[in-house]
Amino acid sequence: xxxxxxxIINGQPGGxxxxxxxxxxxxxxxxxxxxxxxxxxxxYFYPLLKITALSFVRAEGSPLASTLSTLSAPRTRAVLWxxxxxxxxxxxxxxxxxxxxxxxxxxxxxxxxxFLRALTSIPxxxxxxVVAAAFNALLGPRGWINLGMMALFDLNQPPVQFxxxxxxxxxxxxxxxxxxVLRMVGDFWARLDPHLxxxxxxxxxNRWQVLRKITIPLLSxxxxxxxxxxxxxxxxxxxxxxxxxxPKFATLEVEIxxxxxxxxxxxxxxxxxxxQLVCTLVLTIVYxxxxxxxxxxLKIHSREITQRTPTSRTQKAAVALNVxxxxxxxxxxxxxxxxxxxxxxxxxxxxxxxxQGFTLKNYTELNENPQGSLFFVTPAAAIRNSLVYAGATVLxxxxxxxxxxxxxxxxxxxxxxxxxxxxxxxxxxxxxxTLGLGFIVALDSPPLNLRASPVLVPIAHTLVAFPFVVRSLxxxxxxxxxxxxQAAATLGASPWHVFLTIDxxxxxxxxxxxxxxAFTISMGEFGATALVARPEFPTIPVAMYRFLSRPGAINxxxxxxxxxxxxxxxxxxxxxxxxxxxxxxxxx
Amino acid sequence: MNxxxxxxxxxxxxxxxxxxxxxxxxxxxxxxxxxxxxSTQTERQTLTVMxxxxxxxxxxxxxxFEQRYNVDVQFLKAGxxxxxxxxxxxxxxxxxxxVFYGVxxxxxxxxLEERIFEAYPSPMLEVIPDRFELDxxxxxxxxxxxxxxxxxDKAYFSELDLEPPQNLDDLTGxxxxxxxxxxxxxxxxxxxxxxxxxxxxxxxxDYLAYWEELVANDLLVVNDWETAxxxxxxxxxxxxxxxxxxxxxxxxxxxxxxxxxxEPPTGVVHEDGSCFRQIxxxxxxxxxxxPELARAWIDFMLSPAFQEDMPLxxxxxPVNPDASLPDVFEEHLVIPAxxxxxxxxxxxxxxxxxxxxxxETVLQ
Numbered sequence: 001x002x003x004x005x006x007x008i009i010n011g012q013p014g015g016x017x018x019x020x021x022x023x024x025x026x027x028x029x030x031x032x033x034x035x036x037x038x039x040x041x042x043x044y045f046y047p048l049l050k051i052t053a054l055s056f057v058r059a060e061g062s063p064l065a066s067t068l069s070t071l072s073a074p075r076t077r078a079v080l081w082x083x084x085x086x087x088x089x090x091x092x093x094x095x096x097x098x099x100x101x102x103x104x105x106x107x108x109x110x111x112x113x114x115f116l117r118a119l120t121s122i123p124x125x126x127x128x129x130v131v132a133a134a135f136n137a138l139l140g141p142r143g144w145i146n147l148g149m150m151a152l153f154d155l156n157q158p159p160v161q162f163x164x165x166x167x168x169x170x171x172x173x174x175x176x177x178x179x180x181v182l183r184m185v186g187d188f189w190a191r192l193d194p195h196l197x198x199x200x201x202x203x204x205x206n207r208w209q210v211l212r213k214i215t216i217p218l219l220s221x222x223x224x225x226x227x228x229x230x231x232x233x234x235x236x237x238x239x240x241x242x243x244x245x246x247p248k249f250a251t252l253e254v255e256i257x258x259x260x261x262x263x264x265x266x267x268x269x270x271x272x273x274x275x276q277l278v279c280t281l282v283l284t285i286v287y288x289x290x291x292x293x294x295x296x297x298l299k300i301h302s303r304e305i306t307q308r309t310p311t312s313r314t315q316k317a318a319v320a321l322n323v324x325x326x327x328x329x330x331x332x333x334x335x336x337x338x339x340x341x342x343x344x345x346x347x348x349x350x351x352x353x354x355x356q357g358f359t360l361k362n363y364t365e366l367n368e369n370p371q372g373s374l375f376f377v378t379p380a381a382a383i384r385n386s387l388v389y390a391g392a393t394v395l396x397x398x399x400x401x402x403x404x405x406x407x408x409x410x411x412x413x414x415x416x417x418x419x420x421x422x423x424x425x426x427x428x429x430x431x432x433x434t435l436g437l438g439f440i441v442a443l444d445s446p447p448l449n450l451r452a453s454p455v456l457v458p459i460a461h462t463l464v465a466f467p468f469v470v471r472s473l474x475x476x477x478x479x480x481x482x483x484x485x486q487a488a489a490t491l492g493a494s495p496w497h498v499f500l501t502i503d504x505x506x507x508x509x510x511x512x513x514x515x516x517x518a519f520t521i522s523m524g525e526f527g528a529t530a531l532v533a534r535p536e537f538p539t540i541p542v543a544m545y546r547f548l549s550r551p552g553a554i555n556x557x558x559x560x561x562x563x564x565x566x567x568x569x570x571x572x573x574x575x576x577x578x579x580x581x582x583x584x585x586x587x588x
Numbered sequence: 589m590n591x592x593x594x595x596x597x598x599x600x601x602x603x604x605x606x607x608x609x610x611x612x613x614x615x616x617x618x619x620x621x622x623x624x625x626x627s628t629q630t631e632r633q634t635l636t637v638m639x640x641x642x643x644x645x646x647x648x649x650x651x652x653f654e655q656r657y658n659v660d661v662q663f664l665k666a667g668x669x670x671x672x673x674x675x676x677x678x679x680x681x682x683x684x685x686x687v688f689y690g691v692x693x694x695x696x697x698x699x700l701e702e703r704i705f706e707a708y709p710s711p712m713l714e715v716i717p718d719r720f721e722l723d724x725x726x727x728x729x730x731x732x733x734x735x736x737x738x739x740x741d742k743a744y745f746s747e748l749d750l751e752p753p754q755n756l757d758d759l760t761g762x763x764x765x766x767x768x769x770x771x772x773x774x775x776x777x778x779x780x781x782x783x784x785x786x787x788x789x790x791x792x793x794d795y796l797a798y799w800e801e802l803v804a805n806d807l808l809v810v811n812d813w814e815t816a817x818x819x820x821x822x823x824x825x826x827x828x829x830x831x832x833x834x835x836x837x838x839x840x841x842x843x844x845x846x847x848x849x850x851e852p853p854t855g856v857v858h859e860d861g862s863c864f865r866q867i868x869x870x871x872x873x874x875x876x877x878x879p880e881l882a883r884a885w886i887d888f889m890l891s892p893a894f895q896e897d898m899p900l901x902x903x904x905x906p907v908n909p910d911a912s913l914p915d916v917f918e919e920h921l922v923i924p925a926x927x928x929x930x931x932x933x934x935x936x937x938x939x940x941x942x943x944x945x946x947x948e949t950v951l952q
Contacts, residue, residue, distance in 0.1 A: 051678075129814050129815075132819065136819050140819065141826060141827040142826065163815070163819065164808075164810065242775060242812065243814075243815055247772040247774070247775070247810070247951055258774050258775065261668070261670035262670060262774055262775070262939070264674060264698055345846075371644070371646055371901050372647050372648055373646060373647065373901060374645050374646065374647040374650050374663070375644060375645075376647075436671075436675075437674065437678055440678050444681075451679070452664050452684055532665070532666045532667075533666070535664075535665050548814055551834070551840040552840050552844025554844040554845065
């Protein structure tokens, strides 16, 4: 912990200024925390406390008794156990698949890399119902795989039972979250000095030793951060469990939804929501303690040095294998969806469904409004709405995430940081249903009567994006060598100037990662289903659900067309953000 | 180097700024009808109608009301039925809207117990049949109804020369083994309605025994209607030819088909009270500042103009007998002669126990 402390706070340069500097630094620290805390206080802690208090007021008998009876119920224990083990298993598999991928993106140059990387992020934004449809096209009872195997082995029954199984949950979690590992670990890895490994090899170490003794220890802060985020996402999983897991599986989040919406049993729901929060908090405290020990200042390198084009046959084979794995797992389901959006089924005279070949009708008819519905939205307007919300989320998340990450990275030992750091992850561990109702009861009077305001949408998205921004930026900021800042400070640069000239350029890449996360989180509408919406501003997923909730072949086709549009817009947006990286902001 | 980054930030801010006015300014009136109303000098009022996500209405119909009362109608969509109702309940001290539409008979008691509505005995109720009026105190007024029924894939049964099932009893027969997919009553509104249908059909004593037989006959349960209908139903690429859906689904299949077939590709299992009727209600939210307008809106919703607009937008049917049905429904809709009956108070009181008992019987 001490290692990373700024030398200045230890009173190094020019003894007598030490004390005033310390005061100055503390006030900088408070100034940095001001905006993030104001935001979280207003839009997270206040609504959450208010809905929790209100829920317990509704308890029959004492709130404490109600809490205890919920916590001691065998059902609660079973749900907590399932929630934990499926999240742990999902996280491990995600890491096993994501880490080789991260290595691929970090250390190699190959054609189509940017594009492949953007493709691997698309799953993150897809609504669960769409992902279910995608997997169904591949693995469902009449999916390609089952039909293929039935033809091949002459079977009467589809051999693979995918939906309503734990396998479906695990596969979907890996499908959704691998991008977190690819981005967070990959970008950190890309900046590590490959010569450390080369030197070790020259000293006689084998590859395994290099990996174990050098690469993994150096990467550990980024791996830990990615693992934490993936775990929390899996731990609070809702749509995947509900739709792909089926009725036999319930996580805490699913149970909270049922208790709140189905039964309107708010005290039980609040207790479960608290339980979920406490788990997130404990995990985050463990993580913050660990990561403080793990991170160390590093020499940062440009990709010019760290990345190479594969030359030898083994290298090429390794790259190819890795690419094939990622494409199979993350890209083929997307392809299935896209193909489905260009087909339409008709009804034959005897009532069978007949495929009618390639058609653009699912797309062109999106612009028609046959019923003259008031809530009709053109795809162009839906794209614009999604992009405006996403742009606002990127901006807001970075505006409040950057000062928080900076404060955390600069003064790890400071008490305020040790208290606040774990709290920053809480929004991710919070039940969306609970928080949605929290907004209703808390933000209900001017000037904050935001209950039905479109402004609440980017705010809600930012609550989810903010932990990502902080976790992407903090490892990068911590890895900046203090002597760079120290040198600048000694030369008379103000802290603001030090930030602008040292920190900001060095974290440019991490800033882009943070931006991509905020963008994708907003495009995927995390948690927004629990908000009261004004139907004038529907996003792409909202427009998609409008079709998917009705029976009829045309509606399904149009829903698939909108999903494909969502994928294309997301990939386009990410590639655009990544273009800034081509300029290599933040590198020497 | 960091100049580029600064430039980037500035550009982003400008971009957001350029886009924002199109959706910012939450107080500005809704687009569309708002433009044509310079006729009066008085400030135009806004009536806010809150409902669930599936609420749909034609623009021209809303305009009729807006012009007649010189008002803007602002809709709020608040998630599924349960979520929307909970939000209305939790905001009752300071209501989000003037009118709430979309609470159905499975949630009606919750809405009434929480006293979110104020009574309004609309004159329009005179024409509406008594069987739809479930609240004798006129706090919640019926607007539309729809039947939750099992649907079957006609092609599957005609290919095998198999008679499709007629009522719930038939489904336990060996010839229908492994054919049925339904949804979970804990997570899906049609799922709950179907559980209630079995309770109404077999009675509280015997419905669990029936479910046991369904399980033994290889029943499939999924959590949501979309997965059941578009994932498992054989008419849409799945393997189960009988699925839980609505009585309105067959006409919808005709209406939303590429080339309209002469008859729907799907049929409905509707004999002997095998369906559950969902009735949706509207009410004036207690504490509204515009009770007159709110009442006028409710009268409007019960009038033929709005009632005739509902079927093609929401696939639910008018409670007002003066409203006529669009042709596609006249031709293809099956309205069951009788439906399973369970009182709203009983539903609210028993929901948790019934779902839990179902859970233990079917899922474990």
